[in-house]
Amino acid sequence: xxxxxxxxxxxxxxxxxxxxxxxxxxxxxxxxxxxxxxxxxxxxxxxxxxxxxxxxxxxxxxxxxxxxxxxxxxxxxxxxxxxxxxxxxxxxxxxxxxxxxxxxxxxxxxxxxxxxxxxxxxxxxxxxxxxxxxxxxxxxxxxxxxxxxxxxxxxxxxxxxxxxxxxxxxxxxxxxxxxxxxxxxxxxxxxxxxxxxxxxxxxxxxxxxxxxxxxxxxxxxxxxxxxxxxxxxxxxxxxxxxxxxxxxxxxxxxxxxxxxxxxxxxxxxxxxxxxxxxxxxxxxxxxxxxxxxxxxxxxxxxxxxxxxxxxxxxxxxxxxxxxxxxxxxxxxxxxxxxxxxxxxxxxxxxxxxxxxxxxxxxxxxxxxxxxxxxxxxxxxxxxxxxxxxxxxxxxxxxxxxxxxxxxxxxxxxxxxxxxxxxxxx
Amino acid sequence: xxxxxxxxxxxxxxxxxxxxxxxxxxxxxxxxxxxxxxxxxxxxxxxxxxxxxxxxxxxxxxxxxxxxxxxxxxxxxxxxxxxxxxxxxxxxxxxxxxxxxxxxxxxxxxxxxxxxxxxxxxxxxxxxxxxxxxxxxxxxxxxxxxxxxxxxxxxxxxxxxxxxxxxxxxxxxxxxxxxxxxxxxxxxxxxxxxxxxxxxxxxxxxxxxxxxxxxxxxxxxxxxxxxxxxxxxxxxxxxxxxx
Numbered sequence: 001x002x003x004x005x006x007x008x009x010x011x012x013x014x015x016x017x018x019x020x021x022x023x024x025x026x027x028x029x030x031x032x033x034x035x036x037x038x039x040x041x042x043x044x045x046x047x048x049x050x051x052x053x054x055x056x057x058x059x060x061x062x063x064x065x066x067x068x069x070x071x072x073x074x075x076x077x078x079x080x081x082x083x084x085x086x087x088x089x090x091x092x093x094x095x096x097x098x099x100x101x102x103x104x105x106x107x108x109x110x111x112x113x114x115x116x117x118x119x120x121x122x123x124x125x126x127x128x129x130x131x132x133x134x135x136x137x138x139x140x141x142x143x144x145x146x147x148x149x150x151x152x153x154x155x156x157x158x159x160x161x162x163x164x165x166x167x168x169x170x171x172x173x174x175x176x177x178x179x180x181x182x183x184x185x186x187x188x189x190x191x192x193x194x195x196x197x198x199x200x201x202x203x204x205x206x207x208x209x210x211x212x213x214x215x216x217x218x219x220x221x222x223x224x225x226x227x228x229x230x231x232x233x234x235x236x237x238x239x240x241x242x243x244x245x246x247x248x249x250x251x252x253x254x255x256x257x258x259x260x261x262x263x264x265x266x267x268x269x270x271x272x273x274x275x276x277x278x279x280x281x282x283x284x285x286x287x288x289x290x291x292x293x294x295x296x297x298x299x300x301x302x303x304x305x306x307x308x309x310x311x312x313x314x315x316x317x318x319x320x321x322x323x324x325x326x327x328x329x330x331x332x333x334x335x336x337x338x339x340x341x342x343x344x345x346x347x348x349x350x351x352x353x354x355x356x357x358x359x360x361x362x363x364x365x366x367x368x369x370x371x372x373x374x375x376x377x378x379x380x381x382x383x384x385x386x387x388x389x390x391x392x393x394x395x396x397x398x399x400x401x402x403x404x405x406x407x408x409x410x411x412x413x414x415x416x417x418x419x420x421x422x423x424x425x
Numbered sequence: 426x427x428x429x430x431x432x433x434x435x436x437x438x439x440x441x442x443x444x445x446x447x448x449x450x451x452x453x454x455x456x457x458x459x460x461x462x463x464x465x466x467x468x469x470x471x472x473x474x475x476x477x478x479x480x481x482x483x484x485x486x487x488x489x490x491x492x493x494x495x496x497x498x499x500x501x502x503x504x505x506x507x508x509x510x511x512x513x514x515x516x517x518x519x520x521x522x523x524x525x526x527x528x529x530x531x532x533x534x535x536x537x538x539x540x541x542x543x544x545x546x547x548x549x550x551x552x553x554x555x556x557x558x559x560x561x562x563x564x565x566x567x568x569x570x571x572x573x574x575x576x577x578x579x580x581x582x583x584x585x586x587x588x589x590x591x592x593x594x595x596x597x598x599x600x601x602x603x604x605x606x607x608x609x610x611x612x613x614x615x616x617x618x619x620x621x622x623x624x625x626x627x628x629x630x631x632x633x634x635x636x637x638x639x640x641x642x643x644x645x646x647x648x649x650x651x652x653x654x655x656x657x658x659x660x661x662x663x664x665x666x667x668x
Binding site (some may be wrong): 011013051054055056057058077078079 | 466609
């Protein structure tokens with residue numbers, strides 16, 4: 001992972017303990033399960049929230065689940081999938097906390113229909129710098145709600161939340177895979193399958209010329225076969241760091257070729273379980289080790305729909321010309337943006353990819369930033385570790401409102417991450 | 426379904442163990458001092474697993490109360506798991522009898538007294554199991570924590586004898602040595618990542634091993650090797666070492 005820093009970790013069992021921690025004359029950032037790719041949850045002093053993980057209540061009638069903020073999404077699935085409930089919104093890993101899901105206002109494969117995580121929140125409780133605990137919903141305190149959802153822990157320590165789950169009747173997903181030849185076809189296919197509840201595409205980011213933007217679009221929906229026996233699977237683990245040369249232009253090319261060509265038909269159907277569909281990488285512990293000891297970073301951008309074709313063509317060209325980039329390149333058509341100050345999604349195409357940390361990477365990413373800004377897009381803070389203040393500010397027009405909010409409530413004196421200091425959030 | 430009795434239920438390891446057993450369909454008796462503090466946790470388990478969780482007050486050093494404690498359980502537990510432990514302060518226990526007594530009574534005498542009662546019931550019923558969580562600190566005394574270590578060593582010997590004694594009755598006894606675990610007890614210590622287990626790891630390993638009727642387990646297998654080496658170092662050498 002990148003960067004690696006030393007820090008002091010503070011743990012709390014109850015609200016009083018947390019109150020006395022934040023009364024100390026330091027600045028803190030809450031830290032959940034450490035799955036943010038960048039530096040949004042890092043600082044010299046972190047408040048480790050994951051052990052604060054009690055389930056509080058569940059209402060079978062409306063699916064309202066109340067949990068403390070350290071509960072992992074995976075724990076919710078383990079308890080509730082067998083009873084026919086699933087998260088309304090989930091990202092590509094279940095190893096994140098509820099607090100983290102709120103702070104990043106995460107999105108998933110159904111963003112085009114269901115929006116971000118904040119949509120499923122009834123209310124949350126948050127501790128402010130003075131130790132006061134506030135119960136907040138979008139209706140009661142809209143400003144605090146909009147600042148906290150997507151606020152990356154910079155508005156206080158989220159203690160608990162009430163979230164709505166959705167009913168499911170199977171742990172299986174009926175998946176359709178559509179093979180596309182280039183970026184234009186990929187876009188058209190997204191539109192064609194817009195009604196599918198879940199959709200995402202894998203892109204061969206090293207393909208050039210007329211094949212640029214080719215990939216596999218996967219759309220899916222839950223089956224209704226009443227098979228809900230959901231159990232933890234055995235995990236495969238990467239036992240050691242690969243040499244950093246293992247992942248190179250040629251190995252990625254070979255992987256991409258195999259991945260793309262193992263699907264023979266233009267359109268094919270599969271039945272997969274929900275872990276395979278939503279959390280493919282969770283099945284491999286320490287998967288980051290394939291990037292070698294220097295680690296990797298992830299870059300995720302989104303462009304407004306009108307500019308997506310042009311902008312993404314430029315971005316793909318820069319990446320394929322550089323020969324960098326990895327086998328994980330994920331494209332997703334998102335729905336409308338919400339009112340939260342720093343939420344990432346907007347109506348358009350989001351594109352995420354991993355890069356091994358190596359020479360020349362940062363200048364490549366600066367060039368990508370430029371294209372993103374020129375096309376009125378933005379990059380995702382949960383993944384960022386290096387963007388410039390200027391690029392960030394242009395992508396997030398509501399940053400001034402967020403800064404004012406932080407200032408007015410003296411939040412900046414207590415809650416800071418390496419990222420918030422780097423970008424002046 | 427059958428009840429599992431967990432004593433010392435407020436520890437982080439005990440909580441993880443409780444969740445693990447509830448997840449596999451067992452109901453729970455959670456016993457600890459100031460047990461009322463466990464109400465929110467009991468609720469956590471019943472929301473997660475829809476199992477019955479009963480909270481019981483138990484002071485492991487109040488030996489006289491142990492009979493009544495066990496008598497009051499309407500349905501006797503299938504299994505009893507001891508997660509009781511008190512690290513104490515080594516240097517204090519070297520001069521202060523009360524600290525010495527507290528360490529020994531909490532880590533050994535109290536547990537042995539309660540398990541005597543449990544064991545005699547299981548022996549009569551010819552069914553069930555006991556799990557005792559001891560410590561690698563009991564494998565060899567070191568200057569840093571030999572009072573805690575010796576109480577844990579005593580518990581280890583007790584469990585091994587109990588295993589031997591109950592074998593004929595079909596009652597299984599398992600000894601667990603967790604090694605380093607990231608818990609409240611070790612918060613602030615700088616523990617090496619590769620040797621340190623999370624409480625959830627302990628719970629998973631413990632549950633599986635108990636179901637398979639293992640006798641003595643280390644949670645991370647690397648500890649078996651480490652302690653094997655620590656145990657074979659000759660005493661003339663060991664006494665000079667700073668470990």
